[in-house]
Amino acid sequence: MIAAFLREIAVAIQAIWNDKGARSTMLGATLFFSVFFPQPYLSEVVRDMPVAVIDQDGSTLSRELIRRIDAADAVAVTRYAADMPSARKLFLTRQIYGIIVVPPQFERDLLAGRAAPIAAFSDGGYFLLNSVMSSALSNAARSLGAEVQVGRLTASGVDMAQAMAIVEPLRVTTVPLFNPTGGYASFVLPAVFVLILQQTLLMGIGNLKAGRRSAGGLSTFADAIVYVALYSLWAGVVLVLLPWVYRLPRIGDVVVMYAVAVPFLAAVTAMGFAVARLIPSKEGVIFFLVVLGMPLFFLSGVSWPAEAMPQFLRTVAFAIPSTTAVPALVRVNQMGAELRSVETTIFVQLALCLAYSMLAVAAERWKKKPST
Amino acid sequence: MARRAHLAAGFRRVLLAELRQIGARPGLMFMLAPFPLLLFVLLAAVFQLGLPRELPITVVDQDRSTLSRQMVRIVDATPEVAVTREEGTLSEGRQRLLSGEAYAVVLIPPRTERDVLAGRRPEVVLFYNNQYMTPGSLVARGVGGALGTMAAGISIEARVARGADVESATQSVAPVPVRQSALFNPSLEYVQFLLAAVMPTVLQIFIGASAALSFSRDRQGVAGLGKSLRLGGTLLKTTAGKMAPYTLAYLLVLWGADALLFGPMGARFGGSLAFHVAYGVAFVLASQMLGAAAALIARDTVSALAAVGVITGPAFGFTGITFPRLSMNGFSDIWADLLPVTHYLELRTDNILRGAPLDISMPAFGWLLSLALAYGGVTLLLLWLHGRPRSSVAKAVAR
Numbered sequence: 001m002i003a004a005f006l007r008e009i010a011v012a013i014q015a016i017w018n019d020k021g022a023r024s025t026m027l028g029a030t031l032f033f034s035v036f037f038p039q040p041y042l043s044e045v046v047r048d049m050p051v052a053v054i055d056q057d058g059s060t061l062s063r064e065l066i067r068r069i070d071a072a073d074a075v076a077v078t079r080y081a082a083d084m085p086s087a088r089k090l091f092l093t094r095q096i097y098g099i100i101v102v103p104p105q106f107e108r109d110l111l112a113g114r115a116a117p118i119a120a121f122s123d124g125g126y127f128l129l130n131s132v133m134s135s136a137l138s139n140a141a142r143s144l145g146a147e148v149q150v151g152r153l154t155a156s157g158v159d160m161a162q163a164m165a166i167v168e169p170l171r172v173t174t175v176p177l178f179n180p181t182g183g184y185a186s187f188v189l190p191a192v193f194v195l196i197l198q199q200t201l202l203m204g205i206g207n208l209k210a211g212r213r214s215a216g217g218l219s220t221f222a223d224a225i226v227y228v229a230l231y232s233l234w235a236g237v238v239l240v241l242l243p244w245v246y247r248l249p250r251i252g253d254v255v256v257m258y259a260v261a262v263p264f265l266a267a268v269t270a271m272g273f274a275v276a277r278l279i280p281s282k283e284g285v286i287f288f289l290v291v292l293g294m295p296l297f298f299l300s301g302v303s304w305p306a307e308a309m310p311q312f313l314r315t316v317a318f319a320i321p322s323t324t325a326v327p328a329l330v331r332v333n334q335m336g337a338e339l340r341s342v343e344t345t346i347f348v349q350l351a352l353c354l355a356y357s358m359l360a361v362a363a364e365r366w367k368k369k370p371s372t
Numbered sequence: 373m374a375r376r377a378h379l380a381a382g383f384r385r386v387l388l389a390e391l392r393q394i395g396a397r398p399g400l401m402f403m404l405a406p407f408p409l410l411l412f413v414l415l416a417a418v419f420q421l422g423l424p425r426e427l428p429i430t431v432v433d434q435d436r437s438t439l440s441r442q443m444v445r446i447v448d449a450t451p452e453v454a455v456t457r458e459e460g461t462l463s464e465g466r467q468r469l470l471s472g473e474a475y476a477v478v479l480i481p482p483r484t485e486r487d488v489l490a491g492r493r494p495e496v497v498l499f500y501n502n503q504y505m506t507p508g509s510l511v512a513r514g515v516g517g518a519l520g521t522m523a524a525g526i527s528i529e530a531r532v533a534r535g536a537d538v539e540s541a542t543q544s545v546a547p548v549p550v551r552q553s554a555l556f557n558p559s560l561e562y563v564q565f566l567l568a569a570v571m572p573t574v575l576q577i578f579i580g581a582s583a584a585l586s587f588s589r590d591r592q593g594v595a596g597l598g599k600s601l602r603l604g605g606t607l608l609k610t611t612a613g614k615m616a617p618y619t620l621a622y623l624l625v626l627w628g629a630d631a632l633l634f635g636p637m638g639a640r641f642g643g644s645l646a647f648h649v650a651y652g653v654a655f656v657l658a659s660q661m662l663g664a665a666a667a668l669i670a671r672d673t674v675s676a677l678a679a680v681g682v683i684t685g686p687a688f689g690f691t692g693i694t695f696p697r698l699s700m701n702g703f704s705d706i707w708a709d710l711l712p713v714t715h716y717l718e719l720r721t722d723n724i725l726r727g728a729p730l731d732i733s734m735p736a737f738g739w740l741l742s743l744a745l746a747y748g749g750v751t752l753l754l755l756w757l758h759g760r761p762r763s764s765v766a767k768a769v770a771r
Binding site for chain 2: 021024025029032033036037039040041042043045046047049050065088091092093097099110113114115116117118119120121122123124125126127128129130131133134137138141142144145146148149161162164165166167168169170171172173174175176177178179180182184186187188190207281282283284286287290291293294295298299301302303304305307308309310313327330331334335336337338341342
C-alpha cells in the first residue's frame, strides 16, 4: 500500500515534469510572474513629482512657502507659470501634475493675522498623485502658518510654551502601521504573490487534468499531495524569499504562515480538480483563470475595502480560496498576526477544500454515468 | 471592378468560415460578449459605493472625560469611519487591527482633558493600518481631519479667553488654509478612477486571447493556415475576415460598458464622442494584432494563450493608473508603451476626464496606431512565412 502510494507520488512528479504546459505554469510561470509583476512598483513611492507654481505675491514669505513645498521628498517645483491658462497647458501635456497658486498679498495677510489662503489644483484622475500633492502642501502650509503664529504671539509678550499651547493645544499624531513609508510595492505585492500562487496552481492542474478521466482515488490523492508540497515550497519563495529580495516589510512567523498557506493550497488544489472536471478544455481553463486574476485581486479586499462591497458579492466571493487567504496571509506576514487572528480563515480553507473535493468527485461520477 | 468584387468575396468567405467556427463553439460565443459584460457587472458591484463609508475603527479612551467622549463622537460622525468598538488597552486595540476588524485605533491617553486645560499640549495618537493603503489613508484623512477640527476648536476658545474676538481667533487657527481642488474627477470617485480603467484592461485580455485562439486553431488544424489563406485570397483579406467578428463584438462590449458607465452609473463624459470612437477602434485593433502575432510566434494554442496571458494579464500595473508612470523604472516604462491599453487609458483620461484639446492627445493616438500597425505587420509577415510551407505540405498530402 505504502509502496503503491510512493509509486503514485513519483508518477505525479514525473507528470508535472513531462507535461510542457504544467511545467511552464507550475514551475516557470510562478517564478516569472513574481519577478515580472513587481517591476512597475519597485520604486515604492513617488519622488519629485513635478508641479508648477503661480506666485502672484513674490514676497519673502511666499518664496519661503514654495521652498518648503519643494523640500518635500514627493514633489519638486519645476515650473513657474505666469497665469492659470499657461499652467493648465503644462498640466494637460503631463509636464506637471499639480498647480499651486499663491495669491497677491499673501505675506501681508499672514503677517496681519488674517487667513492667507493658497489654492492648489491636483489631478483627481490619478489618486496617488492627488494624495502626494495634498500631503506635501498641507505640511508646508501648516508648518509655515504655525511658525508665523508663534512668532506673532511671542512678539506680543507671551512666553514660548504658552504660545505653543495656544497655537496647538492638542497634538494629533498619526502613525502609519505595518507599511510606514506607504510604499506601493509593499502594499500590492504581498497580496499579488498569494494570488499568483493560486492562479498558477489552478492553471497547472487545468493543464494536467482538464478533459481527462480520473486515474483512481489513490492516484488523485498522490497528485494532490505533490501539488500542495510543491506549492508549499513556492509559498516559501514568493512569500518569504522574494519580500526579502525586494526589501518589503515582513514581520510574520513562518510557522503561522504555513498554518494558513497549507490549508489554502489544499483548497486551491481541490478547486483545481473541480474546475478541470467542469471545464473540459485546457484552453478554456487557462483563459478563464487569466481573465479572473484582476477581479479576484479586488475581491480580496486588500486594495478596496470589503466593507464597501455588496453583502451578496462578499458571500459569493467566500467560495474562492484567495478571498479570505490573501488578507489572512498579508495579516500574518506583513502585520505579524498570530494564529488566533487567522483561525477563521484556516477553517474556511479546510471547508472549501472539503467542498471542492466533493464537487470534483461528483463531477467525475456524473460524467461517468452517461457513458456507461 | 470584377477584381474588387473578387477581393470582397475573399473577405466574405473568410468571415463566414470564422462565423461558422464561432457558432460551433458555445464556449467561444460566451467569451465574446456575455462573459466580459458579466465581469463588468461584477467589477461595477465591487466599486458600487464610489467612496467607502463607515469603515470600522476602534477607540481606546483612557481619559473618560467630557472632552474625550466629545472626541469619540466627532470621530464617529465623520462619514468615512464608524467607531465600532471601544477597547480598554492599546494591545486590545492592536488585536482588532491584526484580526482585520478595524482599520485604525485612536488612543486618548489618561489626563488628556486636564492637560489641555493646563496648557500642557497632550498628544492624541491615531494608529492606522497602512498595509491596506486605500482604506488606511481614507481613515487617516477622515479621523485626522476630525481631530484637527477638535484641536482648532480648543485653540479658538483659548484665544477668545485671552481677549481675541471670535472672527480673528477663527482666522488665526488656520493661518494658511489650503483650498485644494481636483482639476478633474473633483469628487474623487473610484468609479471614474478604477472601474473605467480596469474594464479596458480586462477587455484587452479577452481581445488578445480571442485573436490568439482564432489563429492558433487554424495553425494547429489539419489544413493549417493555408486553407484560410486560400479562402481569403490575400493576407490582408484573410486577416481582416478572420478578425472582423471579434472586432465588432468587442467594440460593442467596450461601448456597452461605457454606455452603462455614463448612463445609469452617472459618470460624466466631458470630451469628444467621435474621438472616443476613433481611439476605441484603434485600441481593439491593436490588441487583436498583439494576440494574433503571439499566436503565430508561439508553438501551440496553450503557449499562445499563455503568451497573451503573460503580456495582458499583469498590464494594469504598467498603465500608471494606480502607481504613476513617472516613478517607474526604465523597463516598466518601455513595456508600458508597448501595451495598447496604456495609451488607450491615457486617451480616455485626456478626452473624457480632462476634456483636453485633440492636439494634446495626438502623440498617444499616434502610439496606439503605430502599435496596431507594428503588431499587424508582424502578423502579416508571420502569416506569409507560415502559410507558404504549410499549404504546400497540405497540397502534397491532397495529391
